[in-house]
Amino acid sequence: MNSFDESMIVMNELFGKDYQFALATTINDMPSIRFVDAFFDKGSFYIVTYDNTQKVKEINTNKNVSLCNEMYNFSGIAKNIGHPLDKKNHEIRKKLVKVFEPWYFIHNDESDEKMCYIEIKMTHGFCYKDGIGYKMDFINKKAKKFSFECDIVFVK
Helix, strand or coil: CCHHHHHHHHHHHHHCCCEEEEEEEEECCEEEEEEEEEEEECCEEEEEEECCCHHHHHHHHCCEEEEEECCEEEEEEEEEEECCCCHHHHHHHHHHHHHCCCCHHHHCCCCCCCEEEEEEEEEEEEEEECCEEEEEECCCCEEEEEECCCCCCCCC
16 A cells, blocks of 8 residues: 555544534635534545635635644645535535534524535645654645654643
C-alpha cells in the first residue's frame, strides 16, 4: 500500500464521522472563519447548511477554502452541490443523515428550498495518527509520510 492510500485510511478513521472544523473563506481579500460540522468521504468534506448563509455567499465568490482543527489542516475547492433531496445527492444524503443523526433534523428543514450541501474537494492537507504525519496532495494522489508527535497541549 502506498502512502497516499494509507493516508486515505487514516482520513476515513479520523474524519469519516461528525467532526468540527474551523472553515475559512474569503471575500474581497477579507478572511472569515466559523466552526462547522463536517464529514469526510472519498476525498471530500461535506457540510450541511443553507444557501443564504454568509459562508455560502463567500464560497460563491471564491471557492478556495481551508479547514483546520487542532493540528489538522486542509485546503480545497468548495461547491454548493444543491438541495439534500436533489436526486444527485441521494447517496451522500444517506451518509450525512446517519453521521449527523443526533441533530440533522433538529437543525435542518429539508422542506426549505434554501437548504444545501457544500462539498469541499480536497487539494492539499495534513493529518496525523499514532506518531505518523501525512502531508497529502489530493490532486496528484501523493502523500509524504513521516514521524510526527504533536507537542502542543490542547486544553478542553
